[in-house]
Amino acid sequence: DAGVIQSPRHEVTEMGQEVTLRCKPISGHNSLFWYRQTMMRGLELLIYFNNNVPIDDSGMPEDRFSAKMPNASFSTLKIQPSEPRDSAVYFCASSSPGAAFFGQGTRLTVV
Amino acid sequence: AQSVTQPDIHITVSEGASLELRCNYSYGATPYLFWYVQSPGQGLQLLLKYFSGDTLVQGIKGFEAEFKRSQSSFNLRKPSVHWSDAAEYFCAVGPNRDDKIIFGKGTRLHILP
Numbered sequence: 001d002a003g004v005i006q007s008p009r010h011e012v013t014e015m016g017q018e019v020t021l022r023c024k025p026i027s028g029h030n031s032l033f034w035y036r037q038t039m040m041r042g043l044e045l046l047i048y049f050n051n052n053v054p055i056d057d058s059g060m061p062e063d064r065f066s067a068k069m070p071n072a073s074f075s076t077l078k079i080q081p082s083e084p085r086d087s088a089v090y091f092c093a094s095s096s097p098g099a100a101f102f103g104q105g106t107r108l109t110v111v
Numbered sequence: 112a113q114s115v116t117q118p119d120i121h122i123t124v125s126e127g128a129s130l131e132l133r134c135n136y137s138y139g140a141t142p143y144l145f146w147y148v149q150s151p152g153q154g155l156q157l158l159l160k161y162f163s164g165d166t167l168v169q170g171i172k173g174f175e176a177e178f179k180r181s182q183s184s185f186n187l188r189k190p191s192v193h194w195s196d197a198a199e200y201f202c203a204v205g206p207n208r209d210d211k212i213i214f215g216k217g218t219r220l221h222i223l224p
Binding site for chain 2: 004031033035042043045048055056091093095098099100101102103104105
């Protein structure tokens with residue numbers, strides 16, 4: 001298996017634009033997580049899905065953020081409109097009973 | 112609420128020296144505990160995990176960790192570090208094996224030649 005695949009690896013966008021981050025989890029994994037990592041706040045859980053259903057989205061910072069998982073092999077995290085304070089590395093992880101496996105992350109810069 | 116504390120933001124050790132990274136957790140029941148490592152520009156890689164049984168767990172790259180319930184700790188150790196071990200290390204806790212995982216703030220390990 002290729003592991004968790006995220007795209008794009010880097011994204012630079014202007015404030016106010018819509019940004020969509022994509023994730024392909026490891027096949028067979030039941031849970032999918034979106035994390036955000038910044039120097040100031042560390043690694044924050046934004047939302048997680050179990051069997052494609054959102055279980056806990058309490059970490060989503062505000063309504064500008066939304067996440068979907070239309071099927072077991074794909075998830076998106078969307079920011080609309082984006083703001084400079086959204087600049088961070090966004091990680092997707094998937095897990096089966098045992099542990100979470102992380103993608104390489106998407107480095108988002110909002111200018 | 113469950114939480115993880117890594118009291119050391121930075122740790123510097125000499126190559127070949129022993130290492131211990133501290134982790135304390137807060138959780139009402141027996142938690143599931145993890146250590147991850149993150150190299151610059153990379154995602155997090157699982158080093159080891161504890162679910163139950165033997166409280167001393169072995170992981171990859173020569174690392175081990177010991178679960179001490181009385182101290183609510185899960186410290187990571189390595190007898191002799193290598194320059195390639197320089198990275199950031201995250202302790203994490205979960206209420207069960209496939210539920211959300213909460214991470215500590217991380218400890219950045221620096222290795223002196």
